[in-house]
Amino acid sequence: MRPTKHITWLLLAALFLSVCANVLLLPPKPAQAASIGTIDENDTIYQIMVDRFNDGDPTNNATGAAIRYGENSEEDFRYMKGGDWQGVIDKLSYIKNMGYTAIWISPVAEPQLTSRDNNGSGKNTAYHGYNVKDPNKANPYFGTKEKLKELVDSAHALGIKVIIDVVPNHVGDYMLGTQAYYDIPSLQPAAPFNNPSWYHHNGDINWSLVDGVYTQAAQDYMENHDLAGLDDIDFDVPAAKQAIFDSIKNWFTYTGADGARVDAAKLMKPTDIGALQSYLGVNTFGENFDGNAEFVSRWVGPNKEWGMLDFPLFFSVLNSFAYGQSFDSHLKNTFAQDSYYGGNENHMVTFIDNHDRNRFLTEAGGSVQKLQNALTFIFAARGLPVVFQGTEQNKGNGNGQIITGGIADTWNRWSMVKRDASGNVIQNYFNENTDTYQYVAKLNQIRKNYEALRKGKQREMWSAQNLYAFSRRLDSGSQAGQEVIAVFSNASGSTQTVTMPLRAESSLTAGTVLTNQLNPSDTITVQAGGITGKQITVSVGANSAKLYAKALSNPDDNVAPTVPAGVSATVAGATSIQVSWNPSTDNVGVAGYEVYRNGVKVGQTASTSYTDTGLSPATEYAYTVKAYDAAGNLSGFSAPPVLATTPAGGSVTIYYKNTAYANAYIHYKLDGSTTWTTLPGTALQESSYAGYKTATIPLGNASGLTAAFNNGSGAWDNNGGADYHFDSGVWSLVNGSKTAGVPQPDSVTFKVSVPASTPANGPVYVSGTFNGWNPADPAYQLTKGTDGVYTITLSLPAGTAASYKLTRGSWTTVEVNANGTDLANRTLTPSGGAQNVPITVQRWKDQ
Ligand SMILES: [Ca+2]
Ligand SMILES: [Ca+2]
Numbered sequence: 001m002r003p004t005k006h007i008t009w010l011l012l013a014a015l016f017l018s019v020c021a022n023v024l025l026l027p028p029k030p031a032q033a034a035s036i037g038t039i040d041e042n043d044t045i046y047q048i049m050v051d052r053f054n055d056g057d058p059t060n061n062a063t064g065a066a067i068r069y070g071e072n073s074e075e076d077f078r079y080m081k082g083g084d085w086q087g088v089i090d091k092l093s094y095i096k097n098m099g100y101t102a103i104w105i106s107p108v109a110e111p112q113l114t115s116r117d118n119n120g121s122g123k124n125t126a127y128h129g130y131n132v133k134d135p136n137k138a139n140p141y142f143g144t145k146e147k148l149k150e151l152v153d154s155a156h157a158l159g160i161k162v163i164i165d166v167v168p169n170h171v172g173d174y175m176l177g178t179q180a181y182y183d184i185p186s187l188q189p190a191a192p193f194n195n196p197s198w199y200h201h202n203g204d205i206n207w208s209l210v211d212g213v214y215t216q217a218a219q220d221y222m223e224n225h226d227l228a229g230l231d232d233i234d235f236d237v238p239a240a241k242q243a244i245f246d247s248i249k250n251w252f253t254y255t256g257a258d259g260a261r262v263d264a265a266k267l268m269k270p271t272d273i274g275a276l277q278s279y280l281g282v283n284t285f286g287e288n289f290d291g292n293a294e295f296v297s298r299w300v301g302p303n304k305e306w307g308m309l310d311f312p313l314f315f316s317v318l319n320s321f322a323y324g325q326s327f328d329s330h331l332k333n334t335f336a337q338d339s340y341y342g343g344n345e346n347h348m349v350t351f352i353d354n355h356d357r358n359r360f361l362t363e364a365g366g367s368v369q370k371l372q373n374a375l376t377f378i379f380a381a382r383g384l385p386v387v388f389q390g391t392e393q394n395k396g397n398g399n400g401q402i403i404t405g406g407i408a409d410t411w412n413r414w415s416m417v418k419r420d421a422s423g424n425v426i427q428n429y430f431n432e433n434t435d436t437y438q439y440v441a442k443l444n445q446i447r448k449n450y451e452a453l454r455k456g457k458q459r460e461m462w463s464a465q466n467l468y469a470f471s472r473r474l475d476s477g478s479q480a481g482q483e484v485i486a487v488f489s490n491a492s493g494s495t496q497t498v499t500m501p502l503r504a505e506s507s508l509t510a511g512t513v514l515t516n517q518l519n520p521s522d523t524i525t526v527q528a529g530g531i532t533g534k535q536i537t538v539s540v541g542a543n544s545a546k547l548y549a550k551a552l553s554n555p556d557d558n559v560a561p562t563v564p565a566g567v568s569a570t571v572a573g574a575t576s577i578q579v580s581w582n583p584s585t586d587n588v589g590v591a592g593y594e595v596y597r598n599g600v601k602v603g604q605t606a607s608t609s610y611t612d613t614g615l616s617p618a619t620e621y622a623y624t625v626k627a628y629d630a631a632g633n634l635s636g637f638s639a640p641p642v643l644a645t646t647p648a649g650g651s652v653t654i655y656y657k658n659t660a661y662a663n664a665y666i667h668y669k670l671d672g673s674t675t676w677t678t679l680p681g682t683a684l685q686e687s688s689y690a691g692y693k694t695a696t697i698p699l700g701n702a703s704g705l706t707a708a709f710n711n712g713s714g715a716w717d718n719n720g721g722a723d724y725h726f727d728s729g730v731w732s733l734v735n736g737s738k739t740a741g742v743p744q745p746d747s748v749t750f751k752v753s754v755p756a757s758t759p760a761n762g763p764v765y766v767s768g769t770f771n772g773w774n775p776a777d778p779a780y781q782l783t784k785g786t787d788g789v790y791t792i793t794l795s796l797p798a799g800t801a802a803s804y805k806l807t808r809g810s811w812t813t814v815e816v817n818a819n820g821t822d823l824a825n826r827t828l829t830p831s832g833g834a835q836n837v838p839i840t841v842q843r844w845k846d847q
C-alpha cells in the first residue's frame with residue numbers, strides 16, 4: 001500500500017474496539033493442506049480487494065459507523081462495504097470463466113479498525129487490511145480461518161491458485177512518531193506484537209528525502225522508518241522477525257495457499273523477504289512502487305524474491321497505451337533494462353492499474369479500445385499479468401475523476417455490487433457478457449494455447465513512435481521454436497503498414513502462414529528477403545494489436561491428458577531422488593510432464609522419470625506429477641503425493657598413501673562451492689591400514705569434493721594439475737591411483753590389449769623376475785575378458801622393482817616392437833595398494 005493522506009476522522013464506539021481486543025486469539029493450527037503448485041509464468045492473476053468484491057455473508061459485516069454502503073463521495077470509500085471470503089467463493093466461477101488461473105486476495109489478518117485519532121477511535125482503516133492488529137487471527141469481517149481455508153480449497157478444486165497479500169513490514173499505527181511506548185493503553189497490537197522493542201522508532205519516512213534517490217543509504221533509511229505512521233517491525237530483533245514470519249507461515253500451512261504478494265517490499269531488505277519466501281515454500285512477488293528498473297531489480301533473484309510487481313513497465317504502458325506517447329521513449333526504454341532482472345524478466349508481474357492507481361480506463365479517457373489494447377499487451381509481453389477486479393466491467397474511477405499529484409487510494413476501489421446508502425442493491429457488476437469480459441477470456445485462452453506467451457524469450461522486432469513489435473519464442477523444451485509475434489499500434493488515426501524482418505533466432509521459414517490469434521480470418525505469410533532473409537508485412541489499425549503465430553495442429557484441443565498414475569520416488573543419491581510414473585494418455589498426444597516437490601514445480605520432462613537433485617540430506621520430500629499436451633492443457637496432480645527420504649548427509653573418507661610425505665594434508669572444496677580450505681588444508685591422520693593416512697570430510701548438501709594433497713611444506717600431489725574428485729563414499733588413493741573402498745592389499749593388475757592376430761583361444765602369460773622368467777608358468781596365465789582384454793592380478797611387494805614381458809607360452813612367441821625388433825624388458829615398481837597397469841602388446845615375435 002502507499003501512504004494515505006487523510007485528515008478527517010470519524011468517531012467509533014469504544015465499546016466495539018474493546019470487544020475486539022478481548023476476543024480469544026488462536027493461531028491457525030497446522031493441517032494437511034497442500035498447494036496445487038506455486039504461482040509461476042503459466043499463471044494469470046485476478047486481483048481481489050475482498051471488502052469491495054462481494055458480500056456473501058451479511059452476518060460478519062461491520063456495524064454502526066464502521067460501514068457505509070453508498071459510494072457517492074470520496075469519503076464514502078473509506079469505510080467497509082461488507083465483502084468477504086464467502087463472497088469470493090460464490091464468484092469463483094465468474095473468475096474461472098474468464099480463464100484466470102490465480103487470484104490475489106487482500107491481507108487476511110485481523111485489521112486495526114480505526115486510526116489512532118481521538119484516542120484510537122478515529123477513522124475506519126480496516127477495509128483494505130494493510131493496517132494489521134493481530135497477524136495470527138483471521139479478519140473477522142472476512143470470515144473465520146476455516147472459511148479462508150474453504151476459499152482456498154474451493155479455488156483449488158477449480159484449478160485456481162490463491163495468492164495471499166502478506167504484510168511483514170509493519171503492523172497498524174499504535175505508537176506515535178518516534179515514541180517507544182503505547183501512549184494510549186487501549187491501543188496496542190495483539191500479543192506478542194505489543195512489544196515496543198520489536199519496532200523501529202525513527203519516525204515516518206520523509207519521502208522528499210528518498211524519492212528518486214537510489215543509494216544504499218536511502219534504501220536503509222526506508223527500511224528502518226515508518227510508512228505513514230504504521231509501526232515498522234525491526235527485523236534485526238530475531239524474536240520479532242520470527243514472530244511475523246511464523247504468523248504468515250501459519251496461514252500457508254493451514255490453507256495450502258500457492259503464493260504471496262509482499263506488501264511494501266521496498267521497505268524491507270531483499271534478503272529478508274528472500275528468507276520469508278524460502279520459509280513459506282511458495283513463490284512471492286513484492287511491491288516497489290518505483291519506475292526505476294535497476295532499483296526494482298534489487299528485490300529479484302536468488303535469495304530474494306521470485307518476481308516483483310512491474311512498476312517500471314506499468315508507467316510505460318500508461319504513457320504509451322493510455323496517452324499515446326512514443327513507444328520509443330517508453331516501452332523500448334523499459335525493455336532495454338530487462339537485463340537487470342538477471343534472466344528473471346518472465347517472473348515480473350505486469351499490470352495496467354491496481355488498487356493504488358487510477359483505473360486505466362479513466363486515464364484513457366474512457367476508451368475501451370485502448371483498455372483492450374493495453375490488456376492485449378500485458379497478456380502477450382514477458383511476465384505474468386495481474387488484472388484488478390472490475391476491469392472486465394469497463395469501470396473507470398467511481399466518480400470518473402483523475403487524481404494527479406497524489407495516490408488514488410479510494411475512488412478506484414468501488415464495489416462489484418453497487419448499493420445505496422441503506423444497503424439496497426442498485427446494480428450488480430458480475431456480468432459475464434461485457435465485451436471486455438469476453439475479450440479477457442479470449443486473451444487467457446490464447447496465452448494458454450501458446451507456451452511461448454508464458455515462457456518465451458521476448459525480443460524486439462520493431463519500435464517507432466506509434467508501432468511496437470516483439471517476438472516471444474521458446475528457445476528450448478518440447479515446444480522449442482514456437483513463436484508468437486505481437487504488433488501494437490497506439491496511433492489515434494490511420495492504419496500503419498510495416499514490413500519488418502523476423503528475428504535471426506526465428507525458426508519460421510518463408511512461405512509459413514501465420515494467423516492472428518485475435519482474429520483467425522486474418523493471416524499473413526512469411527516472405528523471403530530482408531536483413532535476416534525472412535520478413536513479414538503487417539497492417540495494424542489505430543489502438544489495436546495483432547498476435548501472429550502458426551496455427552496449432554489442434555487449436556480446439558481443450559482436453560487435458562490423464563492424471564499420471566503409478567508414481568514412485570526412490571533415493572538416487574545422497575542428495576537426489578528419482579521420480580518415475582506410468583505414461584498418461586491424451587486425445588491428441590502427451591507433450592510432457594511437470595514434476596512437483598512439496599507442491600512446488602521443480603522440473604519438466606518429456607520422459608516418464610525425473611531425477612530431482614540438490615536436496616538436503618535426511619529430509620522427507622513429497623512428489624506429485626502432472627501431464628500436459630501441446631495445447632498447454634494440464635492434467636490434475638497425481639495423488640496421493642509419494643514420499644521419499646534422502647539419506648543422512650554424505651561424507652567422503654579418503655585413505656591416502658604417499659611414502660614420500662611424512663605429513664599429509666588435503667586441500668579441498670565441496671562441489672557447488674568455490675571456497676577452498678585454508679592452506680595447507682586439513683591434516684590427515686594415521687589410519688588402521690599400515691602406511692595409509694586418512695580423513696573423513698562431511699559433505700553437507702554437496703555430492704562430492706575436489707581435492708589436492710600436500711606435505712605441508714609446498715610439495716603437491718594434485719593429479720598432474722587436474723586435481724582429484726571424490727564422490728560421497730570411501731576411497732583409497734595410492735601414488736595417484738584412486739580406487740573405491742578401503743585400502744586393499746598391495747597388488748598389481750595387468751590389463752593387456754593384444755594384436756588382432758593373436759590366436760583367439762591361445763594362452764597369454766606374463767613372465768618376469770617374480771617367476772624366474774618362466775615363459776609358460778600356469779600361475780601367471782592371463783584370463784581373457786569378454787572385451788578381449790587379458791588380465792591377471794598379482795601380489796607384488798610395494799617398492800620392489802620388477803622386470804617382465806608378455807608371451808604366448810615360449811620365447812619364440814614373446815612380445816616385440818611393432819617393427820619386429822626385440823623389446824626391452826618392461827619395468828615396474830609397484831606403488832602399493834590395488835594398482836592397475838594397462839599394457840598394449842604391439843606384435844608377437846612369430847607374427
Ligand atoms: Ca460480509
Ligand atoms: Ca521496514
Ligand SMILES: [Ca+2]
Pocket residue numbers: 172173174175176177226229230231
Ligand atoms: Ca506509528
Ligand SMILES: [Ca+2]
Pocket residue numbers: 557558559560561586587588589629631633
Ligand atoms: Ca489434449
